[in-house]
Amino acid sequence: MDIKKLVLPHLFEIKPYVPGKPIQEVQRELGIDDVLKLASNENTIGPSPKAVEAIRAAAAGVNFYPDGGCYYLKEKLSAKLGVGSDSVVVGSGIDELLRILCVSCLGPKDEVIFADPSFVMYKISAMVADATLISVPCKDRYYHDIPAMLDRVTDRTKLFFLCNPNNPTGTIVKKADVELLMSKIPEHVLVVFDEAYYEYASDPDYPQTMEYFKSGRDVVIFRTFSKVYGLAGLRAGYGIMSEELAGVFHRVRNPFNVNELAQVAALAALDDDEHVKRVVEANAAGRKQFYAAFDAMGLEYAPSDANFVLVDIKRDSEEIFNALLKKGVIVRPGRFLGFPTGLRVSVSDEKANARFIAALKEVL
Numbered sequence: 001m002d003i004k005k006l007v008l009p010h011l012f013e014i015k016p017y018v019p020g021k022p023i024q025e026v027q028r029e030l031g032i033d034d035v036l037k038l039a040s041n042e043n044t045i046g047p048s049p050k051a052v053e054a055i056r057a058a059a060a061g062v063n064f065y066p067d068g069g070c071y072y073l074k075e076k077l078s079a080k081l082g083v084g085s086d087s088v089v090v091g092s093g094i095d096e097l098l099r100i101l102c103v104s105c106l107g108p109k110d111e112v113i114f115a116d117p118s119f120v121m122y123k124i125s126a127m128v129a130d131a132t133l134i135s136v137p138c139k140d141r142y143y144h145d146i147p148a149m150l151d152r153v154t155d156r157t158k159l160f161f162l163c164n165p166n167n168p169t170g171t172i173v174k175k176a177d178v179e180l181l182m183s184k185i186p187e188h189v190l191v192v193f194d195e196a197y198y199e200y201a202s203d204p205d206y207p208q209t210m211e212y213f214k215s216g217r218d219v220v221i222f223r224t225f226s227k228v229y230g231l232a233g234l235r236a237g238y239g240i241m242s243e244e245l246a247g248v249f250h251r252v253r254n255p256f257n258v259n260e261l262a263q264v265a266a267l268a269a270l271d272d273d274e275h276v277k278r279v280v281e282a283n284a285a286g287r288k289q290f291y292a293a294f295d296a297m298g299l300e301y302a303p304s305d306a307n308f309v310l311v312d313i314k315r316d317s318e319e320i321f322n323a324l325l326k327k328g329v330i331v332r333p334g335r336f337l338g339f340p341t342g343l344r345v346s347v348s349d350e351k352a353n354a355r356f357i358a359a360l361k362e363v364l
């Protein structure tokens with residue numbers, strides 16, 4: 001069979017997502033046991049012990065399908081965020097919710113706006129829907145250029161992605177810029193706030209976008225259990241949106257899109273504020289540890305409100321990435337992220353951060 005004739009032609013234009021290199025792969029390929037992965041902005045401190053206990057308790061029941069409606073998780077998120085539970089949609093990570101949104105809203109000739117560089121799944125999911133990509137270069141290397149992004153809005157624009165904090169730069173779009181965006185964006189455009197790193201943001205100028213939702217604006221807010229809650233391996237994220245749009249998500253999603261263990265772990269994680277606090281504090285300290293080291297090494301970095309830092313090593317990132325791998329440290333080379341001389345490194349605990357810093361000094 002000619003697969004080229006079978007498959008929709010536009011899908012061949014998609015470059016597959018390149019994930020962070022898995023620990024086991026480095027162990028296998030390089031024969032190194034003690035591998036440190038700082039490549040995928042995971043929470044390396046780990047999940048809440050309460051979540052681990054909930055997973056254990058639920059493990060023997062996985063012969064049953066999960067609750068496809070995620071009733072308890074939606075109720076809990078609704079109470080926590082002060083929004084109706086019918087406005088909460090849970091998915092197998094934000095990744096799945098982005099895909100559902102794109103295939104539900106976009107078709108050929110529809111336009112979607114996002115920053116460049118930003119989270120690559122906006123591009124991939126919009127390409128699956130064969131939409132027209134409008135990527136707007138960041139200003140001063142690291143920052144969403146809201147006026148320039150607004151200039152690109154047309155009658156055909158349907159989705160406007162704002163990644164806040166932004167991946168891979170870690171920078172935020174501040175309140176005033178979000179206010180500007182919300183005052184200018186035409187009614188036919190849905191503003192999508194991707195707040196995967198929401199809990200890590202510490203800048204007092206970080207906007208509380210839930211207020212726009214609560215005041216009836218057409219926005220979608222995505223958050224996740226993969227980052228601060230440390231449940232990336234289970235896949236759970238959620239979106240806050242109008243009930244009408246949530247109804248569309250329920251039509252399009254798979255019936256059991258969030259597995260049982262993810263649901264019980266997420267519920268338990270929401271009960272452990274202490275753990276979240278510990279993770280956020282360790283992360284803030286870790287960012288400072290990185291900044292101090294990069295300052296001492298004379299390396300420029302983007303100020304981060306997330307759990308990773310993008311640093312300019314002023315050398316080919318692929319070469320330094322490979323040299324770090326040989327020392328058992330996995331980071332993300334900037335080549336795939338729009339920064340050929342950048343490394344994106346996830347923040348970990350003090351000891352792990354120090355190991356990365358020492359390795360970086362050696363390889364540079």
Ligand SMILES: Cc1ncc(COP(=O)(O)O)c(C=O)c1O
Binds near residue numbers: 041167235237
């Ligand atoms: C900005 C951003 N959005 C979404 C995701 C995906 O999140 P999830 O694990 O919930 O699919 C990531 C993952 O790195 C991310 O950086």
